[in-house]
Amino acid sequence: MPNDSDRRNLRPLSLHVPEPRFRPGDVVDFNDFEIPAAGSVDRPAIDADPSAMTGHAYTLVRVLDDEGRAIGPWDPKLSPERLIRMLRHMALTRAYDDRMYRAQRQGKTSFYMKCTGEEATAIGAAYALAGDDMVFPSYRQQGILIARDWPLIDMMYQVYSNKGDRLKGRQMPIMYSARDASFFSISGNLATQYPQAVGFAMASAAKGDTRIAAAWCGEGSTAEGDFHSAMTFASVYRAPVILNVINNQWAISSFSGFAGAEATTFAARAVGYGIAGLRVDGNDALAVYAATEWAAERARNNYGPTLIEHFTYRSEGHSTSDDPTKYRSAEEKVKWPLGDPIARLKQHLILIGAWDEDRQAAMDVEVAEEVRAAQKEAEKLGILADGLKQPFDSMFEDVFEEMPWHLKEQRDQMTAEREAAGI
Ligand SMILES: Cc1ncc(C[n+]2csc(CCOP(=O)(O)OP(=O)(O)O)c2C)c(N)n1
Ligand SMILES: [Mg+2]
Secondary structure, three states: OOHHHHHHHHHOOOOOOOOOOOOOOOOOOOOOOOOOOOOOOOOOOOOOHHHHOOOHHOOOOEHHHHHHHOOOOOOOOOOOOHHHHHHHHHHHHHHHHHHHHHHHHHOOOOOOOOOOOOOOHHHHHHOOOOOEEEEEEOOOOOHHHHOOOOOOHHHHHHHHOOOOOOOOOOOOOOHHHHHHEEEEEOOOOOOOHHHHHHHHHHHHHOOOOOOEEEEEEEOHHOOOOHHHHHHHHHHOOOEEEEEHHHHHHOEEEHHHHHHHHOOOOOHHEEEEOOOOOEEEEEHHHHHHHHHHHHHHHHHOOOOEEEEEEEOOOOOHHHOOOOOOHHHOOOOHHOOOHHHHHHHHHHHHHHHOOOOOHHHHHHHHHHHHHHHHHHHHHHHHHOHHOOOOOHHHHHOOOOOOOOHHHHOOOOOOOOHHHHHHOOO
């Protein structure tokens, strides 16, 4: 053991502090990205031993090639009609986001979050799951509700916290909850949905039920303890759950390196836990569908959980409270080597002769009109900017079947104080 005086000869310790490659104003060059060719990754049997498929955590499952052809063993071979429905749901999600973003900028609500560029990661997955499989999303999977044909107007009521809001204005805008769509309440506390999803899956299995669960979180959220405890439970009990990590490269202003992306992939987290891991091109709706379908079949047959990393890019700001021009190069979005998920599915449909530019243009007008009409209706029940739409003391209700004494006391105290203040 060196004593204090000997330490002068030792090398000073230092830390590695990750730094993103590009900052505002930088010219972006992604040419050194290693992108495996579409169709080049094998599709293991659904009962594959996780130790035999570690390679799948370090590559990218891709179905659509640069020309828009669907190739290789992961091609889910969906009918053109189904693909067109998927494309429409992706376009509708983007139109909904654009409209609600504008509503926030017009002061009609306080907050909004878009999923632009990431639509395939929610909608491709929703199409591969059963409609009543239980989903535990993060705040960027509004596409699942839309793919499950949940009414846009109900989502808008929530964003406006108006009289129609089933959550009675108690949640932040966009933190939807829709039991009838098997869509678990979105939480602002990152990664809490991971243990919840694994717990649901375990309960489903313990009851002898057949519903599986799926969770989503961002790559930044994998740094949370909840992510790791969920992985442990999922692995130990081989819970019937699909754990999705949406690697959109950014966690607000922190790049993915701060969550560990410089050291390894996020799919590789699966290797350490001994569960199946897949890394997919998240801007390829067919690859997302195929990976989810594989993982769902595995879970349904009691072969255990799957972690899927969706490699994608957050094209816009984190939320309406963010300004990405302050911390990243605007060129990243333009130069993203995996393209745009809607443009890629559209190109595929045109290539197989099931679609054309005119129909795409007509669909864009149609979805914009559908969103506009829903917004007009939704605003009839009020907007957040008009103030509270629920009686003040209703905030104490609905948590307990019978209100406990301490909540009654708090409610009465609040009412008395408000009366005394003349509110
Ligand atoms: C426990 C917790 N820590 C921090 C935050 C603040 N916060 C909200 S979103 C976010 C970034 C999350 O990034 P990522 O997981 O990559 O998801 P993305 O927003 O990219 O979809 C942070 C740090 C929070 N909501 N909860
Ligand atoms: Mg992220």
